[in-house]
Amino acid sequence: xxxxxxxxxxxxxxxxxxxxxxxxxxxxxxxxxxxxxxxxxxxxxxxxxxxxxxxxxxxxxxxxxxxxxxxxxxxxxxxxxxxxxxxxxxxxxxxxxxxxxxxxxxxxxxxxxxxxxxxxxxxxxxxxxxxxxxxxxxxxxxxxxxxxxxxxxxxxxxxxxxxxxxxxxxxxxxxxxxxxxxxxxxxxxxxxxxxxxxxxxxxxxxxxxxxxxxxxxxxxxxxxxxxxxxxxxxxxxxxxxxxxxxxxxxxxxxxxxxxxxxxxxxxxxxxxxxxxxxxxxxxxxxxxxxxxxxxxxxxxxxxxxxxxxxxxxxxxxxxxxxxxxxx
Ligand code: AMP
Ligand code: MG
Numbered sequence: 526x527x528x529x530x531x532x533x534x535x536x537x538x539x540x541x542x543x544x545x546x547x548x549x550x551x552x553x554x555x556x557x558x559x560x561x562x563x564x565x566x567x568x569x570x571x572x573x574x575x576x577x578x579x580x581x582x583x584x585x586x587x588x589x590x591x592x593x594x595x596x597x598x599x600x601x602x603x604x605x606x607x608x609x610x611x612x613x614x615x616x617x618x619x620x621x622x623x624x625x626x627x628x629x630x631x632x633x634x635x636x637x638x639x640x641x642x643x644x645x646x647x648x649x650x651x652x653x654x655x656x657x658x659x660x661x662x663x664x665x666x667x668x669x670x671x672x673x674x675x676x677x678x679x680x681x682x683x684x685x686x687x688x689x690x691x692x693x694x695x696x697x698x699x700x701x702x703x704x705x706x707x708x709x710x711x712x713x714x715x716x717x718x719x720x721x722x723x724x725x726x727x728x729x730x731x732x733x734x735x736x737x738x739x740x741x742x743x744x745x746x747x748x749x750x751x752x753x754x755x756x757x758x759x760x761x762x763x764x765x766x767x768x769x770x771x772x773x774x775x776x777x778x779x780x781x782x783x784x785x786x787x788x789x790x791x792x793x794x795x796x797x798x799x800x801x802x803x804x805x806x807x808x809x810x811x812x813x814x815x816x817x818x819x820x821x822x823x824x825x826x827x828x829x830x831x832x833x834x835x836x837x838x839x840x841x842x843x844x845x846x847x848x849x850x851x852x
Contacts, residue, residue, distance in 0.1 A: 527688065527694050528692065530693065532697045532698075540652060541655050542659075544656045547692050548664065549567070552573070553577065554694075555669040555680070555687070556648075556666060557697035558648035559648060560700060560705050560722075561704075562669040562679075563668065564666055564667055564687070568633065568636050568665040569632065570633070577589065581687075583672040587667075589666070590667065591664065592646055592653070595618070596611070599624075599626075599645045601631070602631055602643065603645065606626065607627075610711045616732040621646075621704075627641060641712075644708060653695075675813050675816045678813045702809065702810060703813060704810075708722070716737070720739065725840070726739070727836065755850035758847070758848045759820045761819050766829065771784070771828065774828045781824050781826075783826065784799075784827075784828050787801065788800065796822065796823070803832075805841060808832065809840060812841060
């Protein structure tokens with residue numbers, strides 16, 4: 526099993542030192558961020574990067590996000606630093622917005638799936654920022670789970686998904702945001718949203734008005750190789766169902782059946798249920814933990830009440846649609 530350090534009041538310095546030691550030695554460290562736990566390795570170390578792909582079972586055509594502590598470190602990693610990148614980074618970093626920019630020489634080709642660009646982000650986690658600063662090297666970190674599975678928002682998700690495939694887990698409690706970052710390609714003009722996140726289109730366009738919206742159906746998928754249709758899927762068969770059809774769906778689904786709801790439905794007797802409510806931020810922060818819990822409860826079917834189709838819900842809807850895609 527992996528070594529786990531629970532970060533508490535007194536042991537921050539020890540956790541930082543140990544994480545830096547393992548990363549510098551070519552190891553894999555699960556790091557907390559505000560989005561999900563990341564599986565980190567030095568992005569300038571070819572063997573360490575290869576270990577990330579192997580541990581996740583991730584196809585080599587799916588590029589990794591490189592984590593940096595600040596704009597200065599990002600500029601050092603990028604081949605060129607577009608004006609749009611600078612505006613976005615200054616507005617949203619540290620935070621859940623990833624910027625695709627031309628790739629510099631320090632990042633190994635495998636991180637970028639051999640492509641000419643690299644995705645960069647400064648995560649809003651005090652302990653992870655401290656680790657990145659102390660290490661002084663760029664760190665590649667995709668979500669710390671097996672490929673296509675549910676992303677980890679708690680340290681125990683990492684341990685149950687990756688086990689001994691990860692050397693060290695830094696446990697800083699549940700992730701506050703709970704969904705992966707928005708990915709914005711600023712390497713081309715006009716800039717384009719490749720993956721929706723909890724910072725929504727309106728907020729991104731307040732800084733970059735020319736930004737082209739996310740097109741889940743086609744464009745974004747072709748230009749962002751990792752955007753597989755099926756992703757974030759629990760073991761339970763997930764279906765997205767309108768509120769009025771819940772009772773019917775619950776009756777027909779092969780059990781044990783779980784329900785993921787916007788509002789409580791005591792009239793529906795099922796093996797497992799959870800209410801995530803109608804606030805999209807609160808819903809996002811609890812979604813992946815609910816998918817993990819439904820699996821742990823042994824659900825064979827998981828019926829998810831369809832959230833409103835409004836911009837505030839776009840990141841949640843994107844993840845739910847991928848989780849429901851046939852395997
Ligand atoms: P993950 O770290 O597991 O959340 O996945 C990162 C995602 O970011 C990938 O699946 C890609 O869709 C996207 N991405 C990473 N690097 C690039 C890049 N250079 N160009 C376009 N998209 C990227
Ligand atoms: Mg992932």
